[in-house]
Amino acid sequence: MKNKFNLMSLPLCGAKTRSGASCKRRGNKRNGRCKLHGGNSTGAKTEEGKMASRVNALKTFPSWYFGEPTPCHYINRAYNTFNQLVEVVNTKPIDWPHIFNLVKRDRIPLEILKYHIMTKSSPENFIMLQSILDAYYQEYNSKHLAFTLYAPIQELSQYHYPLSRPQREYLDHWLTHHYKKTFNH
Incomplete structure (x- = not known):
């Protein structure tokens, strides 16, 4: 007993x-x-807190192998907002309250994907986006994100590169340990 x-x-x-x-x-x-x-802890409640939690989880995960793909809804939100920002900036006079409302709604996806947007458009668009984000932070006396997350966008070529022997050994050990911890209760 x-x-x-x-x-x-x-x-x-x-x-x-x-x-x-x-x-x-x-x-x-x-x-x-x-x-x-x-x-x-009861866990993060805000979108920013959940993303910070996701970053902390990535610190222990072998992300150099799998990466942590950016959620599709973030990609869609960032690109839709970016396109709207380009339209608003190209109209005269610039409607700053409308710009700030767009940034307020989708600030986190824009921050996460701003470098990816630059690779798909131009450095000038990146500078425009970064300037808008900085203006938003100054206008609302707000801080930049308290964490840094630039999640990879998975492309087909990323799945087919050879691993070194230490990477294979580390990955095998991590998967074995994680599998036991997760599935053997």
Whole structure:
């Protein structure tokens, strides 16, 4: 018969509450705090937070092999907004409130794909897009993205390059470890 874990063996949380007293809840084994004062995260809620979380996940994944393709809806949003921005910029007088509304709606896809847009159009369009993004950040006293993510756009040639021996060994080890962790509960 298995012994049940004694919850009373956990330390008290001890975090300072709004009333100034110490928290009387039992903490968890990992960090000694209760779920209200440092327990497990509920996850990112905003689009920017989810993208930052995705970047952190890529740090442990062998992305040099698979890459993490940009979601199709981001590509569509970025190119549609970029085309609208080009139209608005080429009309006189420039309607800055309309430009800022377009950027506000699709800022993250534009930031992620601005270098890809440059490769498909021109450096002048990249400078225009970067200038619009900078003007938006200045106008709304907003910060640039707190993370950097320039996800690759998968093209057919990327699937057929030879791996070096260390890359094959690392990939085999990673896949074996990940497969066991994910599918063997």
